[in-house]
Amino acid sequence: MTSSNSRKGAAFMAFARQVGPFPTSALATADATRYLQASTSRSAAATVLPPTSATVNAAARHLVGRASAGAPSASGDRVERVAKRLERLVELEREASLTRGRVRESA
């Protein structure tokens, strides 16, 4: 560096000190959530067990409770929707049970 540039470089170094160390090497992003979500999904698939029966049962109880609470005015459509979701929950529970078995076997 020439002495003139060195003086000018001092202004930059003062600026760099003022900014200080960055707490992460990825300084910013406007759209990173896409990649963060992809990452989370991948790691979740590898490490998180499927929902337990207790989770499914709790969800079913919640749905039944909501349907019961609205029973006097519940329309046929609403009851049908709840019934379908309960069916889906039972199906999920069955799949979850099978998957848990496979995970235990492979562990």
Next chain:
Amino acid sequence: MPPVSSVLAREVWEIEGVGALRVRVATREDLATIDGTWPALRQPTDWHHAWRWDDICASKRERFAVIANDEPVGIWCCDHTTPRDLPNRIAYRLDYLEVRGDLRSGPIGPFLLTVIASRALEVGADSVILAAFPIPGLVRAYVASGAEERCAKGWNPPPKLIPLVYEHAALAHLQGLADDLVKQP
């Protein structure tokens, strides 16, 4: 897609203790180097372990690498090739940037900001907008470099990230700092 061009590619900067720095459109080789070596240099607390720059840059023409000793030490890219026309401003939206993990505490990060400001002004923007991870200290670092913590009118930043704006005066200041580092022939 034809590559973008920039006057930045003609310059050489020099930082004491670091040496000569160049900026070029990130090549496939640069991206391969980054994806091959940078992930191991990220900290356990970092949020961006899934980032692969080859994927991120796949459809982006506006992508530049900061080069030292012919190796990338910093990179940024934008989804948009031209600045965005927002109410009361023409904004260069910075979408991704990263500094090589082992250099995060040195001058490369601040230098990256100065050349990004120069690039934004080169393409006719009067401001830079970005959204930062809500990591303690990160927003403070941006603010210390001249950014303002607020959302530019007309921009919908991604949820859970913190919007920031560099106004024209801040960009001019950053560009001046970069210009001062240009190596004399």
